[in-house]
Amino acid sequence: MKATLFRGEDVNHETFDRVHQLLQAIAGMNVFVGQGEPLPLPDKPILAWKDLFEICQSARENIAIESDTFIFVITEKPNERNFFGYLDPVNPRNGFVHAGDWERFIHCPAELPVAYHILALMLQHQMVQSERELAHILHKEPVGCVNDFCQNKREVILKMRTADICPNCMELLAKKLSPPEMNHVFELLESLRIKMLFAQNMRQHIEPSPLVVTSEYNLVIPAYGNLEIRMTPLEKTLYLLYMRYPEGIHLTSLVEYKTELQDIYANISSLGSLEEMRQSIDDMCNALNNSASEKLSKIKGHFERVLGKELAKHYYIHGSRGERKRIGQ
Numbered sequence: 001m002k003a004t005l006f007r008g009e010d011v012n013h014e015t016f017d018r019v020h021q022l023l024q025a026i027a028g029m030n031v032f033v034g035q036g037e038p039l040p041l042p043d044k045p046i047l048a049w050k051d052l053f054e055i056c057q058s059a060r061e062n063i064a065i066e067s068d069t070f071i072f073v074i075t076e077k078p079n080e081r082n083f084f085g086y087l088d089p090v091n092p093r094n095g096f097v098h099a100g101d102w103e104r105f106i107h108c109p110a111e112l113p114v115a116y117h118i119l120a121l122m123l124q125h126q127m128v129q130s131e132r133e134l135a136h137i138l139h140k141e142p143v144g145c146v147n148d149f150c151q152n153k154r155e156v157i158l159k160m161r162t163a164d165i166c167p168n169c170m171e172l173l174a175k176k177l178s179p180p181e182m183n184h185v186f187e188l189l190e191s192l193r194i195k196m197l198f199a200q201n202m203r204q205h206i207e208p209s210p211l212v213v214t215s216e217y218n219l220v221i222p223a224y225g226n227l228e229i230r231m232t233p234l235e236k237t238l239y240l241l242y243m244r245y246p247e248g249i250h251l252t253s254l255v256e257y258k259t260e261l262q263d264i265y266a267n268i269s270s271l272g273s274l275e276e277m278r279q280s281i282d283d284m285c286n287a288l289n290n291s292a293s294e295k296l297s298k299i300k301g302h303f304e305r306v307l308g309k310e311l312a313k314h315y316y317i318h319g320s321r322g323e324r325k326r327i328g329q
């Protein structure tokens with residue numbers, strides 16, 4: 001399956017990028033393209049479905065998107081029937097997903113349920129020929145399946161926590177999708193499920209698992225659904241240096257690693273001038289200012305926010321004052 005994602009002008013590009021990244025977290029058969037330019041929305045407090053589907057259709061025509069590619073517009077504005085998302089009955093490759101109000105139903109960042117519903121709608125389309133058939137396969141009583149209808153919107157938490165597809169729906173799906181396509185969708189759903197568990201603090205019993213650096217220098221933990229730990233280029237530069245030296249480095253000795261830090265930074269960031277880069281690295285290596293220890297506490301914060309205090313201890317850079325600092329406890 002292929003999908004092109006658009007954001008309405010009311011959705012900021014950070015949220016949009018995070019949705020797109022979630023759907024690209026695992027490489028596979030299904031392709032998700034993100035269109036950065038926002039689409040204008042009607043100036044109404046509540047959007048009509050017809051308008052949303054028309055917006056998709058004109059975007060499809062404007063940039064010549066193939067007819068077998070899904071188009072989703074993501075908007076925070078409420079829609080007329082207050083749905084999480086829906087596909088156009090006339091052209092079910094056009095659809096919308098709602099990115100607003102999620103905090104009322106589920107305690108996690110909006111990008112997780114938005115990415116989930118994009119996948120759910122794409123799957124739904126494979127299972128039915130018409131809107132009428134859809135009414136038959138949707139589960140009025142939630143069973144923890146992508147096709148749970150969730151009349152009461154709070155019920156959405158069940159299907160996201162299970163990230164599962166019930167045997168009946170699975171049978172329908174297997175007729176339309178190839179095994180690699182299905183596996184990829186399952187892996188993506190599972191990665192969203194794990195990320196939601198982290199976001200909801202249900203991570204006490206999770207064992208630490210290796211963190212890897214991708215070819216784009218992203219820090220991800222594959223076993224946690226490719227969970228990414230984001231940090232600024234300078235923080236990441238320092239972290240990558242510590243990854244290279246598991247035995248640890250004194251903060252006061254950082255100056256001995258200056259060239260190595262510059263090399264790492266040059267690899268991971270194309271931002272700023274060479275001069276600025278040198279200055280930032282000089283500051284970080286200067287034992288007389290706080291730059292490096294500030295970065296260490298920022299790095300600790302990034303891990304704690306994503307993994308929780310206990311699990312984060314295995315990943316951030318530790319060490320008492322005057323001691324060698326190193327990654328992990």
Ligand SMILES: [Zn+2]
Nearest residue numbers: 145147166169
């Ligand atoms: Zn089902």
